[in-house]
Amino acid sequence: MLEMLHQTHTGMTKMKGLARSYMWWPGMDQDVERTVRACHECQAHQKAPASAPLHPWEWPESPWSRIHVDYAGPFLGEMFLVIVDAHSKWLDVYPTKTCRSLVTIEKLRQSFSYFGIPKMLVSDNGTCFTSAEFEAFMKQNGISHVRSAPFHPSSNGLAERPVQTFKEGMKKMKEGTIQTRLSRFLFSYRITPHATTGLSPAELMMSRRLRSALDLVVPD
DSSP: OHHHHTTTOOOHHHHHHHHHTTOOOTTHHHHHHHHHHTOHHHHHTOOOOOSSOOOOOOOOSSTTSEEEEEEEEEETTEEEEEEEETTTOOEEEEEESOOOHHHHHHHHHHHHHHHOOOSEEEEOSOHHHHSHHHHHHHHHTTOEEEEOOTTOGGGGHHHHHHHHHHHHHHHHOOSSOHHHHHHHHHHHHHHSOOTTTSSOHHHHHHSSOOOOGGGGGSOO
16 A cells, blocks of 8 residues: 555655545554655655745635646656646646747647636746737637746746646656656646645546545445
């Protein structure tokens, strides 16, 4: 069970949250802590403490009404468009070769085809988000586009944090193609209870728990 919970190296807190939602045994928390402390990959990629408090955004009442977007990369030979739903903390990641506006719009269209068009999109001041093409796309779809303050990317912290979580998760997994590692990371992230909401992103986004291999532990 510890090996299965630790498969994607999500960290001590997330690993405990995932374990508690499926199982229990005496000393489970201590076993999880020992497993993480004994893992070379987890220790090598520990997060640095936050340098300053991030801008506190209001929590939207419904899923996919406000999304935060950012690019991670160049990383593993790719650029990755990271999309975070502010309500559910649902995470979408799309690998691309470039981060041009037209490519960004194409990936956003793909995401919108699953979840619909959000009311607000928050981004930094990257050229792909400030171009005339991108602004026209926002206007055509009735999306309010908010950009973070120049030289203060942490004001888009809802996207900054998942970008770091994504990079750390991908670095810790060594087996499989980039797409396989990405799929495993996203699935683990989406079924793990979030520290802010107390529920998994899947439960808030889709109103149900996604079935995983951990469900085989629970008797039918």
